[in-house]
Amino acid sequence: xxxxxxxxxxxxxxxxxxxxxxxxxLITGTVELKGELSDFRKELSNILDGVKKxxxxxxxHRVVHGGDQYNDAVMIDGHVIAxxxxxxxxxxxxxxxxxxxIQAAQSILPDIPHVAAFDTAFHSTLPRRAKTYAIDHSxxxxxxxxxxxxxxxxxxxxxxxxAEFLETSLANLRIITLHLGNGASACAVEFGHSxxxxxxxxxxxxxxxxxxxGDIDPGILIFLAREVGMSIEEIDDFLNNNSGLKGISxxxxxxxAIEKAASEGNDQARIAIAVFTHRIxxxxxxxxxxxxxxxxxxxxGGIGENSSSMRLRILQRLEFLGVVLDQDKNADVNLxxxxxxxxxxxxxxxxxxxxxxxTNEGLKIAQQTEALVKGKDNVDDTRRIPIAxxxxxxxxxxxxxxxxxxxxAELVPYRELSQPGQFACDQTVNLIGPKGRIDHVRILGPxxxxxxxxxxxxxxxxxGVDAPVRDSGQTHGSAPITLEGPEGTVHLKEGLICARRHxxxxxxxxxxxxxxxxxxxxVAIKGGARELIFGDVLIRVSPSYKLEMHIDTDEAxxxxxxxxxxxxxxxxxVECACGVLQRKRSRLI
Ligand code: ADP
Numbered sequence: 376x377x378x379x380x381x382x383x384x385x386x387x388x389x390x391x392x393x394x395x396x397x398x399x400x401l402i403t404g405t406v407e408l409k410g411e412l413s414d415f416r417k418e419l420s421n422i423l424d425g426v427k428k429x430x431x432x433x434x435x436h437r438v439v440h441g442g443d444q445y446n447d448a449v450m451i452d453g454h455v456i457a458x459x460x461x462x463x464x465x466x467x468x469x470x471x472x473x474x475x476x477i478q479a480a481q482s483i484l485p486d487i488p489h490v491a492a493f494d495t496a497f498h499s500t501l502p503r504r505a506k507t508y509a510i511d512h513s514x515x516x517x518x519x520x521x522x523x524x525x526x527x528x529x530x531x532x533x534x535x536x537x538a539e540f541l542e543t544s545l546a547n548l549r550i551i552t553l554h555l556g557n558g559a560s561a562c563a564v565e566f567g568h569s570x571x572x573x574x575x576x577x578x579x580x581x582x583x584x585x586x587x588x589g590d591i592d593p594g595i596l597i598f599l600a601r602e603v604g605m606s607i608e609e610i611d612d613f614l615n616n617n618s619g620l621k622g623i624s625x626x627x628x629x630x631x632a633i634e635k636a637a638s639e640g641n642d643q644a645r646i647a648i649a650v651f652t653h654r655i656x657x658x659x660x661x662x663x664x665x666x667x668x669x670x671x672x673x674x675x676g677g678i679g680e681n682s683s684s685m686r687l688r689i690l691q692r693l694e695f696l697g698v699v700l701d702q703d704k705n706a707d708v709n710l711x712x713x714x715x716x717x718x719x720x721x722x723x724x725x726x727x728x729x730x731x732x733x734t735n736e737g738l739k740i741a742q743q744t745e746a747l748v749k750g751k752d753n754v755d756d757t758r759r760i761p762i763a764x765x766x767x768x769x770x771x772x773x774x775x776x777x778x779x780x781x782x783x784a785e786l787v788p789y790r791e792l793s794q795p796g797q798f799a800c801d802q803t804v805n806l807i808g809p810k811g812r813i814d815h816v817r818i819l820g821p822x823x824x825x826x827x828x829x830x831x832x833x834x835x836x837x838x839g840v841d842a843p844v845r846d847s848g849q850t851h852g853s854a855p856i857t858l859e860g861p862e863g864t865v866h867l868k869e870g871l872i873c874a875r876r877h878x879x880x881x882x883x884x885x886x887x888x889x890x891x892x893x894x895x896x897x898v899a900i901k902g903g904a905r906e907l908i909f910g911d912v913l914i915r916v917s918p919s920y921k922l923e924m925h926i927d928t929d930e931a932x933x934x935x936x937x938x939x940x941x942x943x944x945x946x947x948x949v950e951c952a953c954g955v956l957q958r959k960r961s962r963l964i
Contacts, residue, residue: 376748377401377429378741381419382437383476385468388418392426393741400737402426408472415472415479423483433488435744436477437736439469439578441493443523446500446910448492448743451477455491465519465577490744497527500568500911502844505665508575522580524572526554530562531569532739533675533732540717541671541728546846546893549666551659554734555685556676557585557628561655563662566849571665573658579614582658583651585628588618590654623647630678630685652688659689663696667852669727672698675734680710686720690729697726750889758887760878760898760954762924763793764931767834768817769804769858770827775867776818779804779860786820794879795919796821805859806830810839812859826870828856831929835873845872846913876930877913878954879920888956892916898924898954900934907934909954924954 376396382389392402402425406418423431436451440462449455456474463470481489506521515521530552537552538545545567552562559582563571573581573589583589591614599605605613621628624647626636636644663669678685683706690700699722708718708731716733777784780802787801803815806828813834827850835842842854854871857864878898885891894914900907909930 376432376745378433378435378744379426379431379480380435380437380737380740380744381476381480382737383415383472385472388415388422388476389737390422391737391741392429392431393738395741395745398738401429403737415475416482419476419479419483431484431487433490433744433748434480434484435490435492435740436473436480437494437528437740438473438477438491439494439525440466440523441491441495442519443495443499443506443521445491445493445496447496448490448740448747450747451481451489451491459491465523488744488748490740490747492528492740492743494525494527495523497531498524498562498569498572500570501572502570504841505571520576522572522575524560524562524569525574525578526558526560526562526572527569528736528739529554529675529734530560530564530572532736533673533734534562534564534567536717536732537671537673537728537730540719540730540732544893546849548670549668549852550671550673551662551669552673552675553655553659553679553689554676555582555655555674555678558587559584559589559655559676559678561658561662563665565666565843566845571662583623583647583654584619585630586616586619586621588614588622620647620651623650630682634682634684648685648688652685655689656693659693659698660696669696669698671728671730673730673732675732680708680731680733683708686731698729699725699727700729701725758956759901760922760924760956762900762926762931762936762954764936765829765874765925765927766817767806767813767828767830767928768799768819769806769829770819770823770825772824772826773822775826775858775865776822778863778865779858781862784862786818786822788820792819793921793923795921802860806834806838807857807859807864808838808840811837813837825850826858826865826867828858828867828871829874829927830871831927832873833929840871842871842873844875846875846877847872874925874927875911875913876909876924876926877915878922878924878956879915879917880922881920882916882918884922885914885916888914890914890916890956896956898956900936901955905933905935912954 378393378395380391380393386408388406390404391400393400438459441458442462444458459470459474477489501522501524508515508520533552534545534550537550538548550564552564554560558578561573561582562569579587581589596610599610620633624633624644626632626644633644633647637648674686686705687700690698701720701722705720708720710716710718710733718731720731721729788798789801790799792798798820800818800820802818804818805812805814806816830842840854840856845853850870850872853869855868856871857866890896892914896912896914897908897910898912
């Protein structure tokens, strides 16, 4: 499939024609725009003239702000156009031009699909605690003042590349991705999901950038307005165009020029480098804490990919985290003249892998466009999926069970569950958190190799703990909890999770739905009192599984399904309540 990827930015139109199966870039180019009078239709017609020897199958458009409405790329229709317009005040330099580009391209190529890939989409998984600013909540809600994050396509692409390079699944990795270009941002990619990122409501928050300040005391803005008499426009220009590396150094926004000046003794250039690298190191420490550890650090963007001295400065003194750089490998990185887009610069004794990855947002947008265009006709949207509501429950190791119920105690099955071999037991345990307790929580058999306690968000508040949303089995670095049985008490250092909603299916079901293990899908819940669509539903395929969607009690309540909460895996009693698979989103494993 030949996919034209267009990025109508604030001052340029960048384009790439990509053959998606072979991932080959056939043509690439940049056109400078002529200020506000730019004629997008004319510029795009010229671009298309230049690529007319190729048949174009679809167009992928980069769009900066999609708000919190989109968690993936989407086919462009009237709703998407309206959303891009609605979010324009939050990205005034970008969204209006993105939209002008889309409309011009649609008028020139009306018969092929057009897809929007949002910079914000990858960060739609940010938990509320990371999204929320500590300001008056009603004002924040009225004006959507929350953290959205940007550079999502790049963070997603390089984290997927890192997993591919390490020959493992994203579901096993806690990655810190550092996109260090003219704009710069960090992202905590926890088991494939963005759970923290440094840019916020706008791309101004976070790291020090070429011309943007990044984090700043908001009191400075008040001071500039009140005491210095600067207007809003002046403050905007000051923070976006005259701060960052350019502001501190007084020289340039280009790291190459700053490094050169610093090596010649320019003190302001030295401070610019020190502030830039110090801020990044601070974020690495913070994100390792947020994820309960880090397995991989990825550096990308013009500075991350090309400057060995910046990489060294950023990564020094992180041995306490298990991050040890191999200085020779770091000095030898050359992604331009190499077949590989990934270079491993970690020392052999580094517990954390340090990778330099060449980002390729254009290719990621082409892949997303292709997946949407191909997937559109493939997903079976008629077959119904039975829903089971999973109340809080506990999976135990034999050792933990015996500590709680006495040596040689055995699980007493009282009811078979729908998934083959699984059963609910007679026995229950009490959960004790720092704030409260929940008694009589059902144990599920058979025994497992790791303890796992699955609760809902509501339970989390009752217990006073902060349980992460995890796929079953991924308990590493999860929350602690105390279990109380009739014969003893066990304090688990980790094991408490909110289970991620998922669908069990047999390989034959997967074939029919055109999904594979670890795909993420959207499922529409039909037949409940309140119809809704769950995004971020994980597909789990095994020959031993029976088709069934598992959601927890909070999720069932939100759709007003009538699930009982005193047992586990109860079929919804609402007549015909079922899930309908709407859309799939590939997840690299
Ligand atoms: P953008 O964010 O505009 O896409 P890039 O990712 O292309 O930017 O990064 C551009 C920045 O990368 C330049 O401003 C420059 O500071 C930096 N850069 C590129 N090559 C080098 C290098 N060899 N050494 C240091 N910095 C570099």
